Amino acid sequence: MLHFLDQKDYTLVVPGPEDVEWYNRNMTYSQDFNRQYLQALVEPPKGGHLSGTFIYAHPPDYDGRPTMSWGLAEWRGLFRELKEMGIDIVIYQAAAWVEVKECYYRSKMFSGYRTWNSFDPLVEAVAAEGMTFFMGGLGNMLAFDWNATAQTLAADRENQLACFHELVELYKGGFHGFYMSPETGYPGQRQPEREKLLNTYFYEVSQGVKDVMPDLPILLSPGTYYMENHDQEIYDFLVNLFKGCPVDIMCPQDSIGTFSNRLPHYQTAFAIWQQVCREIGCELWVNVESFERVQIATAQDFVPADFKRLAVQLSQASRVGKKIVSWEVPYFYSPLAGDPGIRLRQQYLASRAAGERN
Numbered sequence: 001m002l003h004f005l006d007q008k009d010y011t012l013v014v015p016g017p018e019d020v021e022w023y024n025r026n027m028t029y030s031q032d033f034n035r036q037y038l039q040a041l042v043e044p045p046k047g048g049h050l051s052g053t054f055i056y057a058h059p060p061d062y063d064g065r066p067t068m069s070w071g072l073a074e075w076r077g078l079f080r081e082l083k084e085m086g087i088d089i090v091i092y093q094a095a096a097w098v099e100v101k102e103c104y105y106r107s108k109m110f111s112g113y114r115t116w117n118s119f120d121p122l123v124e125a126v127a128a129e130g131m132t133f134f135m136g137g138l139g140n141m142l143a144f145d146w147n148a149t150a151q152t153l154a155a156d157r158e159n160q161l162a163c164f165h166e167l168v169e170l171y172k173g174g175f176h177g178f179y180m181s182p183e184t185g186y187p188g189q190r191q192p193e194r195e196k197l198l199n200t201y202f203y204e205v206s207q208g209v210k211d212v213m214p215d216l217p218i219l220l221s222p223g224t225y226y227m228e229n230h231d232q233e234i235y236d237f238l239v240n241l242f243k244g245c246p247v248d249i250m251c252p253q254d255s256i257g258t259f260s261n262r263l264p265h266y267q268t269a270f271a272i273w274q275q276v277c278r279e280i281g282c283e284l285w286v287n288v289e290s291f292e293r294v295q296i297a298t299a300q301d302f303v304p305a306d307f308k309r310l311a312v313q314l315s316q317a318s319r320v321g322k323k324i325v326s327w328e329v330p331y332f333y334s335p336l337a338g339d340p341g342i343r344l345r346q347q348y349l350a351s352r353a354a355g356e357r358n
Contacts, residue, residue, distance in 0.1 A: 044307065047319075065330045180205060257302065
């Protein structure tokens with residue numbers, strides 16, 4: 001059950017108290033797998049580099065690097081930070097967020113939401129710095145809701161497309177791709193009826209985007225929820241969700257930082273994603289998680305990843321993905337995340353300069 005944490009200027013959505021025990025058990029289970037894997041490594045593996053990062057108004061579930069009040073100078077400064085790391089792709093998580101009733105652009109549709117005008121300076125900075133920009137649409141948790149119905153999904157489809165139309169009217173020419181923000185993932189078992197509902201939902205939203213801008217690339221970033229001995233069920237679930245959808249790029253979260261996947265299972269989990277992408281006919285990118293969960297249901301739930309662990313993720317991701325992006329560089333590779341953030345950026349840059357991240 002969702003729990004809301006009101007911060008000074010915005011609201012976070014975190015797991016409710018009743019879910020904390022389950023998350024903690026999963027953390028312990030996955031940490032043991034990862035620890036044993038890393039202890040067996042002599043040195044961090046080579047290969048793989050970041051081409052992109054997710055950006056946002058503010059993180060949905062932790063205090064990071066909020067940008068709602070940024071102007072042109074702040075955005076250009078961030079993009080220069082990213083380009084120093086070889087990153088030229090930015091994916092905006094969500095233009096508006098349903099559960100917290102927040103909107104981050106000049107919207108008439110969401111006039112009842114708390115609103116900031118983040119996008120005008122952002123789009124100007126994208127052009128000035130030559131970034132590739134995927135515009136995020138309407139964010140919500142609906143695709144994770146087991147109780148979602150055909151009616152609730154149809155209503156959200158209409159809202160998704162109305163939001164996209166409004167963004168096109170305001171910013172057409174200022175973005176180079178569309179990120180469909182609602183995420184989902186394998187729930188631990190097949191759900192044939194729900195799979196049909198979600199397939200209709202993802203198809204109708206993505207086709208609605210293509211009807212307006214046929215050449216605009218559409219990107220999705222579902223979670224990787226890997227369970228041993230469920231390979232066929234995971235594949236069938238994912239194919240049934242996305243078959244027939246005019247999606248150009250599938251960019252799954254590797255879910256190492258949230259512990260829904262583990263380092264020893266990385267290759268197997270992404271072999272499934274490779275099969276899925278071949279079946280539905282889209283590119284495979286990988287969204288590596290540059291963080292680790294530490295304090296469930298708090299505003300400081302995540303810390304920067306250890307570089308040795310990240311190096312494994314990058315190396316594995318480079319074997320399967322056309323590009324590698326991350327959630328999320330602006331905070332976890334910065335002094336805002338404390339000494340671990342400073343170290344992560346320094347170690348990544350040093351590894352890149354040494355030619356280890358090709």
